Amino acid sequence: MVESAQNCDVVVIGGGNAALCAAITAREAGASVLVVEHAPKAMRGGNSRHTRNLRLMHEAPTKVLSDAYTENDYWDDLLRVTKGETDEYLAKMTIRRSAELSAWMESHGVRFQPSLTGTLDLSRTNAFFLGGGKALLNSYYNTADKLGIKVHYEVEVLDVRREGNVIRDITIVQNGEKAIIVAKSVVVASGGFQANIEWLREIWGGAADNFIIRGTPYAQGKVLKALLNQGIAQVGDPSQFHAVAIDARAPKFDGGIVTRLDCVPFSIVVNRDGKRFYDEGQDMWPKRYAIWGRLVAQCPEQVAYCVFDRKCINLFMPSVFPVFKADSLGELAAQLTLDPGRLAATVAEYNRAVVPGEFNHRILDNCTTQGLNPPKSHWAQPIDSPPFYAYPLRPGITFTYLGIKVDEHARAMTTEGHTMANLFAAGEIMSGNVLGQGYLAGFGMTLGSVFGRIAGAGAAKYAIN
Amino acid sequence: MQSTNTTAEARRLLEICNACRYCEGYCAVFPAMELRRAFSNEDLSYLANLCHNCRGCYYACQYAPPHEFAINLPKTLAELRGETYVEYAWPRPFAVLFQSNGTVISIATAVGIAVTLLLTAWLKSPQALIQPHTGPGSFYEIISEKAMIGVALATTGFSLLALAIGAVRFWRDTGGGSVMNLRALQTAIRDVLTLKNLGGAGEGCNNRDEKFSQVRRRYHHALFYGFTLCMASTTVAAIYDHILGWPAPYSFFSMPVLLGSTGGLGMMIGTAGLYWLKIVGDPEPSARKLLGADYALLMQMFLAAATGELLLAFRDTSAMGILLAVHLGIIFSFFAFMPYSKFVHGIYRSAALLRNAQERLTVKNLAGSLE
Numbered sequence: 001m002v003e004s005a006q007n008c009d010v011v012v013i014g015g016g017n018a019a020l021c022a023a024i025t026a027r028e029a030g031a032s033v034l035v036v037e038h039a040p041k042a043m044r045g046g047n048s049r050h051t052r053n054l055r056l057m058h059e060a061p062t063k064v065l066s067d068a069y070t071e072n073d074y075w076d077d078l079l080r081v082t083k084g085e086t087d088e089y090l091a092k093m094t095i096r097r098s099a100e101l102s103a104w105m106e107s108h109g110v111r112f113q114p115s116l117t118g119t120l121d122l123s124r125t126n127a128f129f130l131g132g133g134k135a136l137l138n139s140y141y142n143t144a145d146k147l148g149i150k151v152h153y154e155v156e157v158l159d160v161r162r163e164g165n166v167i168r169d170i171t172i173v174q175n176g177e178k179a180i181i182v183a184k185s186v187v188v189a190s191g192g193f194q195a196n197i198e199w200l201r202e203i204w205g206g207a208a209d210n211f212i213i214r215g216t217p218y219a220q221g222k223v224l225k226a227l228l229n230q231g232i233a234q235v236g237d238p239s240q241f242h243a244v245a246i247d248a249r250a251p252k253f254d255g256g257i258v259t260r261l262d263c264v265p266f267s268i269v270v271n272r273d274g275k276r277f278y279d280e281g282q283d284m285w286p287k288r289y290a291i292w293g294r295l296v297a298q299c300p301e302q303v304a305y306c307v308f309d310r311k312c313i314n315l316f317m318p319s320v321f322p323v324f325k326a327d328s329l330g331e332l333a334a335q336l337t338l339d340p341g342r343l344a345a346t347v348a349e350y351n352r353a354v355v356p357g358e359f360n361h362r363i364l365d366n367c368t369t370q371g372l373n374p375p376k377s378h379w380a381q382p383i384d385s386p387p388f389y390a391y392p393l394r395p396g397i398t399f400t401y402l403g404i405k406v407d408e409h410a411r412a413m414t415t416e417g418h419t420m421a422n423l424f425a426a427g428e429i430m431s432g433n434v435l436g437q438g439y440l441a442g443f444g445m446t447l448g449s450v451f452g453r454i455a456g457a458g459a460a461k462y463a464i465n
Numbered sequence: 466m467q468s469t470n471t472t473a474e475a476r477r478l479l480e481i482c483n484a485c486r487y488c489e490g491y492c493a494v495f496p497a498m499e500l501r502r503a504f505s506n507e508d509l510s511y512l513a514n515l516c517h518n519c520r521g522c523y524y525a526c527q528y529a530p531p532h533e534f535a536i537n538l539p540k541t542l543a544e545l546r547g548e549t550y551v552e553y554a555w556p557r558p559f560a561v562l563f564q565s566n567g568t569v570i571s572i573a574t575a576v577g578i579a580v581t582l583l584l585t586a587w588l589k590s591p592q593a594l595i596q597p598h599t600g601p602g603s604f605y606e607i608i609s610e611k612a613m614i615g616v617a618l619a620t621t622g623f624s625l626l627a628l629a630i631g632a633v634r635f636w637r638d639t640g641g642g643s644v645m646n647l648r649a650l651q652t653a654i655r656d657v658l659t660l661k662n663l664g665g666a667g668e669g670c671n672n673r674d675e676k677f678s679q680v681r682r683r684y685h686h687a688l689f690y691g692f693t694l695c696m697a698s699t700t701v702a703a704i705y706d707h708i709l710g711w712p713a714p715y716s717f718f719s720m721p722v723l724l725g726s727t728g729g730l731g732m733m734i735g736t737a738g739l740y741w742l743k744i745v746g747d748p749e750p751s752a753r754k755l756l757g758a759d760y761a762l763l764m765q766m767f768l769a770a771a772t773g774e775l776l777l778a779f780r781d782t783s784a785m786g787i788l789l790a791v792h793l794g795i796i797f798s799f800f801a802f803m804p805y806s807k808f809v810h811g812i813y814r815s816a817a818l819l820r821n822a823q824e825r826l827t828v829k830n831l832a833g834s835l836e
Contacts, residue, residue, distance in 0.1 A: 042531055049527045052487055113490035113666065130666055131525030132487030138524060138675035251534075256527050258484035258534075314502070320484040 008034040008150070009463035010456070011170065011181055013157050013223055014189035015039060016046030017133070017445055018427025020140035021452025022187045022459065024108060027147045029460035034183070035144070036155040036172060038190075038218040043254075044137065044153060046191050047215035047399065047428065047444075050256040051133035052116065053126040054445035057099045064102075064112045066124045071095050077125075077440055085436025093408055094434055097450045102127055104453070109139030121286055126442040133445075157223050160186065162230040165414070165421045185459035188412075189427040189452060192400035193221020194241055195253060200397075203239045210302035212246060214396040217253035224429055227404050232420070233413045236401035236432025242439050243293025246396030248303055249321045258320040261391050264292060265379050266312035266361065268350055269393070271299040274333070274342030276350070281378035284364065290439055297395040304393045305336055307347070310385040315361050324390040332388045351382040399444070403432035410455035422462050424455035466506035466552055466638055471545045475509045478536050481528060491521040492662040493821050494542075500824060510552070511639040513545035514810075514817035517662040519670030521677070523750040530749075543752035550809050553638070555630035562805035567757020570798075570806050574765050577798030581608075581790045588612070594786035602712040607786045608793065610712075620801045627804035632812050639820060652822035657815050660685060672746045684738030688766065691731025695770070698725035714780055726777055732770035736763045755807075762807040769795045 010026045012019045015037025027033045037044050057074050058065050074095045078086060102112065111130040115123040122128075129136040144151060152174070159171040169182045193199050195217045200208035213219075228234050250259035265285050268276055269292075278295050282288055296304045313323070326332035329347055333340035353372035359365055359381055367380045404425050405413040412423040427448040434447060466472070479498055482488070489495040494516050501508055520539045528534035547563070554560035562569050585594055585608055598606045605613070636644070644650070656662065660682050663670050669679035702721040705711040715721050740763045743756065772792035779788055803809075 040531075042529070111666065111668070116486055116489060128490075130490045131521060132485075132527065134527045135487075135525035142676055254527075254532060256485070257487070258481055258528070260484075317484065320481050 008032045008181075008183050010034070010185045010187060010459045011036065011183035012187040012189060012456075012459075013160075013170070014046060014191060014427065014429075015044045015151070015153075016189060016191065016427060016448065017048035017051070017136065017140070018448030018452035018455075019046075019187070019189035020137065020144060021449050022189055022424070022426050022456035023144055023149050024140065024147065025453045025456030026185075026187070026460035026463075027144070027149050027456075029457055029464070031185075031460035031463045033149045034181070035149060035151040036157060036181070037151060037153050038156050038220070039153065039216065041153045043216070043218075044141070045134065045216075046219060048137055048448070049134045050215050050254075051129075051136075051442075051445050052257070053122065053128040053442045054101065054449060055098065055126050055440060055442035056102055056446065057095050059099075062102065062127075064114055064127050069125050074098075074125075078434075078443070081438035081440050082434075082436050083438065085438075086434050090406075090408060091434045094447055094450045097453075098446045101446070101449050105136075105449070108143045110136050111139070122441060156220075157190065158226075160188070160223060160226045160230070160423075162227075162232070162420075162423075165418055167420070167423045184463035185422040185424065187424045187426060187452075187455045187459050188223050188227065188404070188429055189425070189448070189455070190223040191216070191219040191221075191428040192241075192402065193219060193224055194397045194400045195219040196221045199225075204297075207297065207302050210394060211243075211297070212248075212250050212255065212259070212394050212396045213253045214244075214246065214250075214255055214259065214398050215253070219399075219428070221400070221402075224402070224404065227412070227423075231415045232423075233405035233415045233417075234402060235405045235430070236403050236436060238400075238402040240401045240437060242290065242398040242401070243297060243395045244289050244398065245292035245296045245304070245393040247319055247321045248392035248394040250394070250396065255396070259396060260289075260317075261306065261319055261393065262289070262316040263306050263308060263312070263319075263391060264289070266315050267306035267308040267391075268347070268376065268383065269304050269306050270338070270343065270346055271304050272301055272338070274338050274346050276346060276374060277304075279374045279377055281368070281376045281380055283378075286441075292393070293395040293397070296393050302395055305338065306391045306393060307332070307343070307383065307388065308390075309383045309388050311381055313389055319391060321391075324392075325387050327386045327388070329383075329388055332390055336390055336392065347383050350376070350380075351384060354380045354382045398439070399428050399431070401432045401435070401437065403428070403430045406430045406433055406451070408454075409458050410451050411458060422459070424459050426451035426455040466510040466549065468506055469548060471541065471548055472506050472509050475513065475541050475545050476504045478538055478541055479504050479509070479512065481534055481536060482522075482538065485528070487527070488522040488525055490666050491525070492517060492519060492665070493656075493818070494538075494662075495522070497821055497824060500828065507639050509545060510549045510635070511817055511820055513542040513549060514635070514813040515662075515821055516542040516546070517660065517670075517814070518543055518751075519663050519665055519681075520747075520750045521665045521671055524671050524675040537750055539750040540752050543755055546810065546813070547752065547755050547758075549635065549813060553631040553634040553813070554805065554809075555627050555634065559627075559805055562802070563758070565757065566755075566806065567759075567761040570758070570761035570765055570802055573798045573802045574761075574768065574795055577801070578791050578794035581794035581797065582787070584612075585786075585790045594790065595783055596786065597781065597783045598785060599781050601714075603780075603785070604713050604789055607789050613793070616797060617800070620797060624800050624803040628809065628812050631804060631809060632816050635813050635816050636820075639817075642823070644819060646823055646826065649819060649822035649826050652825070653815065653819035656818045656822070662818075671750075672742050674747060680738065681742055684735045684742065686735070687731045688735025688739065691728045691733075691735055691770065692766070694724045694728025694731065695773070696728075698722075698728060717777075722777065725773060729770040729773045732766055733774070736767040736770070739763055740767070758807045765795065765799050765806070769799055 009031035010033045012023045012035045023033045113130040155174045161168045167186045246259040330340040333343040353369040357366035369376045369380045410424045412420040528536040551560045551563045663682040668677035698721045776788045
């Protein structure tokens with residue numbers, strides 16, 4: 001391992017989409033490339049293994065994308081979700097270069113399919129990978145193998161040593177043994193720190209122990225921390241993360257897509273004390289699902305419960321965990337270990353406030369509440385038809401926003417405002433440059449692919465010259 | 466369909482798959498799954514038989530082992546398919562033949578050969594077996610016309626009846642209904658003949674690892690179409706013999722021989738290829754306890770084809786008698802045990818594809834009427 005690693009041109013830290021895009025691009029530019037991935041082979045690929053699509057600009061319909069999605073449309077969407085927390089130059093460059101991604105991806109083994117059932121709202125903007133993110137990664141790893149890229153699994157990078165504007169070497173540990181890798185260029189594509197519970201605890205205290213990490217347990221942020229400690233400039237709010245409300249019974253890590261719950265708009269959501277705390281029907285779910293992670297994170301014990309009745313059980317995608325079901329609210333409260341009296345009182349108060357309307361879950365309907373605080377603005381129907389149902393919710397962390405600052409060549413910047421000569425970054429570790437807050441479905445993969453390619457090209461160029 | 470550990474496991478997996486749906490582009494199983502929110506044992510039986518074991522979903526799965534969800538759909542559905550073969554077998558007591566099916570089929574083949582040889586020696590004479598016979602009707606000098614036709618009609622007739630009853634049981638169990646929807650039948654037949662579901666949306670299926678390949682589909686085509694040519698050869702020969710009065714053997718360039726020898730070659734290539742793929746394939750997504758049955762059927766069909774080709778090559782020599790007896794013994798055991806070997810997968814798979822075609826039409830019509 002050490003022998004084979006010592007003299008490579010480019011070392012890529014990480015094994016997800018951005019890392020592989022960088023590795024392949026660097027190799028095709030003529031550099032010798034080593035990929036060091038923290039996970040074992042079966043779990044390789046970071047959060048990319050849980051993804052399913054990426055967002056692509058296009059001027060005309062393609063095989064898998066309808067209509068057109070112009071630079072302006074894309075930019076407007078990005079501006080809306082980030083509320084301006086972005087870098088216009090980098091963002092527009094990313095958007096423009098996304099237009100060339102699908103051809104590049106297909107020429108490197110990735111296959112697309114029409115958008116998945118239940119995701120029609122994305123058919124114009126997002127191209128879906130046949131088989132999802134792990135299948136995409138398999139294609140890239142196959143391509144990497146054919147190109148002669150070396151991949152080492154179960155290698156953790158402990159430190160990156162900087163001298164002036166170059167990275168001298170990196171310290172790794174494999175099978176419990178430390179080693180040094182010297183490479184002419186370094187690409188960091190090692191993700192955020194969302195799986196580092198200790199780090200999260202520094203920000204969120206004990207609440208962090210109740211967070212569920214939706215993706216890879218290998219996003220420990222060690223490389224990120226090492227770089228920040230050595231004067232690489234940071235971007236993104238270190239206390240912020242993207243989170244959605246997921247089923248509280250989800251595994252601590254890697255639960256991915258199947259732990260999500262889409263029942264909030266059809267429910268009332270109560271906390272441990274049986275009290276409602278936010279407008280469940282504020283807007284269409286795709287526009288609101290991402291705020292519920294934070295809302296639940298702010299609840300006592302970081303838990304909440306969706307409660308609904310027979311009328312709504314078939315209105316959303318089935319969850320992977322069995323729904324709590326009872327013939328009376330009292331029984332349901334007992335199953336959830338909530339105070340039955342308080343739950344009954346909350347439901348009664350809500351039912352009294354419901355204004356009769358014409359229920360339609362496809363639009364912002366006129367089923368609302370009157371005189372209720374907080375209100376339920378849409379899809380409010382009395383909860384009165386047994387059986388009654390409930391799902392428990394916890395915050396599911398997708399990724400953290402803290403990252404390292406880069407320029408348009410994916411080169412890392414120092415706190416003094418200089419550019420690093422041989423350190424490049426791609427993927428979640430630098431997404432905060434463009435995505436300062438919020439999220440746009442499929443944009444993480446777009447950023448990873450665009451910056452992965454730029455980083456790989458830059459790293460190879462520097463190494464070969 | 467009765468509840469077993471396998472149905473429980475299949476249900477657990479499909480409930481997770483149904484919340485994920487990333488694999489819906491690979492084959493018909495996932496879109497069919499998505500039409501359901503809950504899975505009855507009968508739904509599971511249908512989906513298990515719809516699965517072509519392409520394994521695309523296994524390698525694409527973010528929840529495959531060592532993930533704690535431990536999703537291994539190809540393996541579980543294969544095991545469940547094995548249980549459905551037992552469930553629908555007719556007559557019921559014969560279902561026991563699916564236990565240790567590899568051994569059962571191997572012994573059946575050996576006994577088939579031995580009995581044919583012994584009976585021939587006993588009914589005709591031991592000499593008849595080892596003397597050269599040539600010219601029209603020479604095969605009947607080894608085994609009488611009556612015996613050959615009688616045994617063939619009896620075993621094949623019984624087997625076809627047993628297969629048909631199994632198919633009806635499967636059809637009724639998984640929802641019943643008329644099979645006479647011409648558009649659905651057309652789609653189903655096309656799906657059977659093209660093995661579209663082994664196509665993995667264009668690049669084939671997985672055998673050793675994450676890489677896709679069309680080889681399994683091609684070997685299966687070689688076997689399937691080879692077998693079909695052999696059946697055609699037999700049918701033409703029967704017409705020659707019994708209608709036109711031209712008894713076998715036929716010349717090298719006659720229709721029965723051309724069809725049979727080409728078909729036999731296809732079967733040999735197909736069975737050998739599939740056998741090889743099973744040996745080198747990734748054992749993780751395969752159901753180990755069913756491998757015996759797989760290997761046994763492949764071996765039986767390979768031997769049937771190979772002895773047929775040998776018979777053609779050496780029919781003018783003194784080896785013909787023994788070769789004919791051996792060939793017919795294998796063929797006899799193949800047809801006699803057809804309803805109790807892995808052969809049944811083709812019946813239930815075809816029925817599942819028909820049900821799938823019907824379902825898809827219904828969904829399409831429904832969507833059309835909503836617009």
